[in-house]
Amino acid sequence: MNALHIVVAGAGGNTGSHLLPHLARMSEVARLTVVDPDVYEAENVRVQNIDAPDVGQAKVLAQAARLRRIRPELEVTARRERIEDVPRGLLRCHLFVSCLDSRMARQHLNEIAWRLDTPWIDCGVLGSQSLVRVSAYTPSGDSPCLECSWSAGRNGDYSLLEQEYLCGAVHGMGSPTLSSAALGALAASLVAIEVAKFARGDLAEWSASRQLIFDAGHRVAQVTAERRNPWCRFDHRAWSLEPWVAPPATTTVKETLRALGSMQVAGHHFVSEMVCPGCGRRDKAPRLNRPLARCAACNRRMASSGFGALERLEPRCAGEFMRLTLAQVGLRAGDILTSGARHRLLVEAQ
Numbered sequence: 001m002n003a004l005h006i007v008v009a010g011a012g013g014n015t016g017s018h019l020l021p022h023l024a025r026m027s028e029v030a031r032l033t034v035v036d037p038d039v040y041e042a043e044n045v046r047v048q049n050i051d052a053p054d055v056g057q058a059k060v061l062a063q064a065a066r067l068r069r070i071r072p073e074l075e076v077t078a079r080r081e082r083i084e085d086v087p088r089g090l091l092r093c094h095l096f097v098s099c100l101d102s103r104m105a106r107q108h109l110n111e112i113a114w115r116l117d118t119p120w121i122d123c124g125v126l127g128s129q130s131l132v133r134v135s136a137y138t139p140s141g142d143s144p145c146l147e148c149s150w151s152a153g154r155n156g157d158y159s160l161l162e163q164e165y166l167c168g169a170v171h172g173m174g175s176p177t178l179s180s181a182a183l184g185a186l187a188a189s190l191v192a193i194e195v196a197k198f199a200r201g202d203l204a205e206w207s208a209s210r211q212l213i214f215d216a217g218h219r220v221a222q223v224t225a226e227r228r229n230p231w232c233r234f235d236h237r238a239w240s241l242e243p244w245v246a247p248p249a250t251t252t253v254k255e256t257l258r259a260l261g262s263m264q265v266a267g268h269h270f271v272s273e274m275v276c277p278g279c280g281r282r283d284k285a286p287r288l289n290r291p292l293a294r295c296a297a298c299n300r301r302m303a304s305s306g307f308g309a310l311e312r313l314e315p316r317c318a319g320e321f322m323r324l325t326l327a328q329v330g331l332r333a334g335d336i337l338t339s340g341a342r343h344r345l346l347v348e349a350q
Contacts, residue, residue, distance in 0.1 A: 022189070060079060
């Protein structure tokens with residue numbers, strides 16, 4: 001497959017920083033979208049593929065600059081935010097690659113990949129045991145997803161999900177992998193090999209619905225086949241997207257609800273109040289709980305107060321805020337608005 005567009009989530013970390021140069025050197029790859037919300041710190045130099053001058057820079061910007069030095073004609077898009085906060089319409093691609101260290105973020109990416117009907121590769125490392133894991137998924141009716149192998153119960157996989165609160169605080173987020181640079185580079189190489197198979201169209205050898213675990217300490221590899229779990233909590237549905245021309249800066253909530261009846265943005269809630277943690281300013285207006293709002297007084301990023309969360313915005317809930325624009329309530333071009341069984345892709349113009 002030529003002119004491949006790949007989205008890499010967790011692009012600046014232990015594995016992602018080693019993977020990106022491999023992808024940039026593949027002639028089949030024409031575009032890379034790199035997603036990571038973090039900034040490089042001094043201790044990252046020891047275990048990630050960066051240089052000392054990168055410390056203090058946003059990870060995606062440092063990596064984007066490196067990719068352009070490697071291959072100037074490569075189209076690189078840097079998104080300094082969590083994968084779940086990027087408008088899903090902007091994530092449409094040929095392949096997702098997850099280098100994430102959060103179970104919750106990987107669950108989000110699993111859903112995004114299925115909704116957009118896009119194959120994805122997930123990888124992880126466990127430095128304390130010198131283990132590397134690579135899994136691949138291809139959305140279809142009978143294919144397994146990430147959650148198909150998850151267990152319930154007190155000590156199950158779902159109980160280990162990080163807890164995210166409406167105020168933006170996350171409990172248990174970003175636990176360190178204790179991985180060396182060598183182990184991260186090994187994981188990146190194994191992922192790059194799978195990407196190359198996908199790019200060549202060599203799907204018979206591609207590891208879809210299989211998981212590779214490599215024990216680098218004992219030089220043992222184990223490959224297991226995964227199957228669709230009929231009791232999987234995730235519904236495995238792909239979405240059919242309908243473009244809907246509605247510039248967020250000028251389209252009002254009233255116009256949107258009149259046209260759609262209601263609106264929901266998967267993965268997010270509408271909240272009724274935002275609070276500035278710096279000066280205490282309160283903004284009482286419905287907004288998505290996406291961390292984009294900034295305080296008009298001190299320009300600090302605002303957070304939800306944790307009260308009045310709505311999964312769906314309807315006319316009876318919007319009340320006095322019907323005249324606000326979609327941009328004012330936190331929507332962006334590329335967001336997907338769900339109303340009933342229909343999914344509209346918010347676009348600026350035809």
